[in-house]
Amino acid sequence: xxxxxxxxxxxxxxxxxxxxxxxxxxxxxxxxxxxxxxxxxxxxxxxxxxxxxxxxxxxxxxxxxxxxxxxxxxxxxxxxxxxxxxxxxxxxxxxxxxxxxxxxxxxxxxxxxxxxxxxxxxxxxxxxxxxxxxxxxxxxxxxx
Numbered sequence: 001x002x003x004x005x006x007x008x009x010x011x012x013x014x015x016x017x018x019x020x021x022x023x024x025x026x027x028x029x030x031x032x033x034x035x036x037x038x039x040x041x042x043x044x045x046x047x048x049x050x051x052x053x054x055x056x057x058x059x060x061x062x063x064x065x066x067x068x069x070x071x072x073x074x075x076x077x078x079x080x081x082x083x084x085x086x087x088x089x090x091x092x093x094x095x096x097x098x099x100x101x102x103x104x105x106x107x108x109x110x111x112x113x114x115x116x117x118x119x120x121x122x123x124x125x126x127x128x129x130x131x132x133x134x135x136x137x138x139x140x141x142x143x144x
Contacts, residue, residue, distance in 0.1 A: 029044055041058070076094075100112070
């Protein structure tokens with residue numbers, strides 16, 4: 001059964017009595033609460049630009065930050081780096097693992113590297129670590 005409040009989905013209930021209930025802050029979903037065998041709540045927070053700024057699941061909160069262009073810069077402890085000339089994602093980094101991506105002139109992924117810190121040290125802040133390539137995937141060139 002579905003229930004709508006102010007033209008927004010409020011509750012979904014299964015025949016067994018499990019329910020998923022939504023609350024809203026204006027147009028934005030504020031929380032989702034599930035009852036039944038697997039119960040819990042997921043809460044959402046937004047910044048002044050209406051971007052997601054935090055997600056809380058139970059007692060665990062993950063924060064989201066954005067760069068000046070509105071692209072995601074960090075989710076929890078995972079960092080994102082973009083090219084300044086076109087905004088394409090070039091690197092992700094979380095703990096001992098990093099990825100590097102390259103795109104061709106059409107914006108299609110042309111190479112992908114998965115990297116592991118060779119010195120076994122966790123990267124902190126903006127400091128660079130020594131990485132050894134763990135996996136490299138080079139995609140075929142685009143056929144005209």
